[in-house]
Amino acid sequence: MSENTSIQALGEIFDQHQTFALMSHMRPDGDAIGSQLGLGLALEAMGKTVFYWNEDGLPDSLAFLPGSEKISLPPAEAPEIDVAIALDTATKVRLGEGNLIAAAKAKLWVNIDHHISNPRYGDVNYVDATSPATGQIVYEILQHLGMPLPDGARDAIYVAVSTDTGSFQYESTTARTYRMAADLMDRGLNVGDINAKTYDSHPYRRIELLRALLNTLELTPDGKVAHWQMLDHLRTDLALKPEDSEGLIDMIRAIRGVQVAVFFEELPGGKVRVSMRSKDRSVNVCDIAAQFGGGGHALAAGIRMPGPISDAKQQVLAAITAAI
Numbered sequence: 604m605s606e607n608t609s610i611q612a613l614g615e616i617f618d619q620h621q622t623f624a625l626m627s628h629m630r631p632d633g634d635a636i637g638s639q640l641g642l643g644l645a646l647e648a649m650g651k652t653v654f655y656w657n658e659d660g661l662p663d664s665l666a667f668l669p670g671s672e673k674i675s676l677p678p679a680e681a682p683e684i685d686v687a688i689a690l691d692t693a694t695k696v697r698l699g700e701g702n703l704i705a706a707a708k709a710k711l712w713v714n715i716d717h718h719i720s721n722p723r724y725g726d727v728n729y730v731d732a733t734s735p736a737t738g739q740i741v742y743e744i745l746q747h748l749g750m751p752l753p754d755g756a757r758d759a760i761y762v763a764v765s766t767d768t769g770s771f772q773y774e775s776t777t778a779r780t781y782r783m784a785a786d787l788m789d790r791g792l793n794v795g796d797i798n799a800k801t802y803d804s805h806p807y808r809r810i811e812l813l814r815a816l817l818n819t820l821e822l823t824p825d826g827k828v829a830h831w832q833m834l835d836h837l838r839t840d841l842a843l844k845p846e847d848s849e850g851l852i853d854m855i856r857a858i859r860g861v862q863v864a865v866f867f868e869e870l871p872g873g874k875v876r877v878s879m880r881s882k883d884r885s886v887n888v889c890d891i892a893a894q895f896g897g898g899g900h901a902l903a904a905g906i907r908m909p910g911p912i913s914d915a916k917q918q919v920l921a922a923i924t925a926a927i
C-alpha cells in the first residue's frame with residue numbers, strides 16, 4: 604500500500620504526458636462517468652489526447668451530459684497510451700477485464716478515488732475518503748493546479764457530486780461541497796436544468812421496477828433493517844437497464860426507525876449483488892461488506908456473493924443484526 608501522492612505530483616504527470624485513458628468502475632453511476640468527463644475534458648482543453656472507457660459503456664440516464672458520447676467500451680486491442688487513470692473505482696478488478704486489457708500499454712497507473720476500502724493499486728494514488736464523491740476530488744485537483752474547467756467538465760462534476768451525495772443530502776456532504784457547487788453556479792451552471800435532467804427524467808420502467816420491489820419489501824421485527832429483493836427474471840420482464848435501480852434504495856433507507864437498508868439483487872448466472880445503506884456512523888456497512896469480500900464507504904457499501912439469493916439474505920441480514 605503506497606502513500607497518497609500530492610496534487611502537485613499529479614500536475615507533473617498531466618504536464619509530462621500526452622495520451623491518457625480514463626476509466627471508471629463497471630455499472631457506472633453519475634460519479635464514475637462524471638469524474639471521467641470532468642477530468643478528461645479538462646485534460647483535452649490542455650491539448651491532451653484522452654480516451655474515455657467503461658466496461659459497460661454509458662448509461663442512457665447520463666447521456667444528457669455534454670461530451671458523454673466520448674465514453675466508449677474499451678477497445679479489444681490496447682492502443683499506445685502514456686497514463687491509465689482509474690476514477691471512483693475501489694479495486695482494480697472493478698474496472699473490468701476489458702479495461703485492463705485495453706490499458707495494457709500504459710506506462711503509469713494513477714488511481715483517484717474516495718472509497719475508504721481502496722487498497723491503492725496504482726503506481727500513483729490519490730485516495731481521499733473524506734470526499735463525498737470522486738467528482739469533488741477532480742474539482743479540487745483542477746482548482747489546485749489551475750487547470751481549465753470547460754462547461755462540460757463543470758456540468759459533469761456537478762452531476763458526479765450530486766448523485767453521490769443523494770442531491771447534497773448525505774452527511775458526507777461538507778461545506779467544501781457546497782462551496783464547490785456555488786463556484787460551479789458562478790461559472791454558469793444551470794442548476795434547475797441539470798437537476799431536472801438528472802432526477803426528473805426517469806423511464807417508466809424504473810417506476811415499474813419500484814412497484815415490483817415494494818411487493819418484496821420486508822422490515823425486521825425491531826424495525827431497524829428494511830430490505831427488498833429483485834429476482835433476475837424481472838430484468839427481462841421489464842426490459843431493465845442496469846442503471847434503472849440506481850438510488851431506489853434511498854426510499855427504504857428513509858423509513859423512520861430504519862438504520863440499514865438492503866437491496867438484494869439476483870444477477871444473471873445466480874450470483875447476488877447486495878447494496879447496503881446505513882443512516883449514520885453507528886453502523887458501518889463497509890465493515891459488514893468486508894466480511895463477505897465487499898467494500899465501499901461507512902454509509903454505503905456493496906457485496907457480490909454466491910447465491911442462491913435466499914442464502915445470501917440470511918447471511919447478510921444475520922451480519923447486520925450482529926452489527927446493530
Ligand SMILES: [Mn+2]
Binds near residue numbers: 634691717735737767
Ligand atoms: Mn463515488
